[in-house]
Amino acid sequence: MRAVLSLYVQLTRRRYVSGAIVVVAALGVAVLPASATAQASPARATHATQVIAPVPTLTWRPCGTGLESFLCANADVPTDYDHPNGPKTRLALTKLPASGTPGQRLGTLFTNPGGPGGSGVDFVHQAAALIYAPQVLARYDVLGFDPRGVARSDPATCFRTQQQELASPLLQTLYPLPGPPRVRQFDAYLCRS
Secondary structure, rough: OHHHHHHHHHHHHHHHHHHHHHHHHHHHHHHHHHHHHHHHHHHOHHHHHHHOOOOOOOOOOEEEOOOOOOOEEEEEEEEOOOOOOOOOEEEEEEEEOOOOOOOOOOOOEOOOOOOOOOOHHHOOOOOOOHHHHHHHHHHHEEEEOOOOOOOOOOHHHHHHHHHHHOOOOOOOOOOOOHHHHHHHHHHHHHHHO
């Protein structure tokens, strides 16, 4: 019985060793080409360069009736960062200033409710004071923005001309997204109801 058990252990060890050798060999075959490609790729890859674009100046002002706790601003940013000094796109921003003393304030908490299509301005106006703890609100300004094509920011388009956009049968019912005039009308309607 002892001899049978010893033979079984030897065979089992050989199987594990053989199996391990097969696994290592298979991994080597699979990994070596990938690592060779990964090592070769940087030589062929083009390197991204930092775009130097003008930094927009923000002029914070009261947001209006019913929003006295908030400040609003617009940022004019490049429509196309490949041409940073070309046409601009206006982005809407809002902030709920920190409620603590200047010595308590630590900075700005940037928020984005997600999307697609979520308004960061509305998120801050409607939810910031409810979802952030008073300790956070005392120490941080809470800032929200409307991404391109959302609510109060300029509409987004992928067309070179307005005529091309209007002619697209796929976009006639969904786009253009409401720009600032239609949003202001909608906001005024909501405030009246």
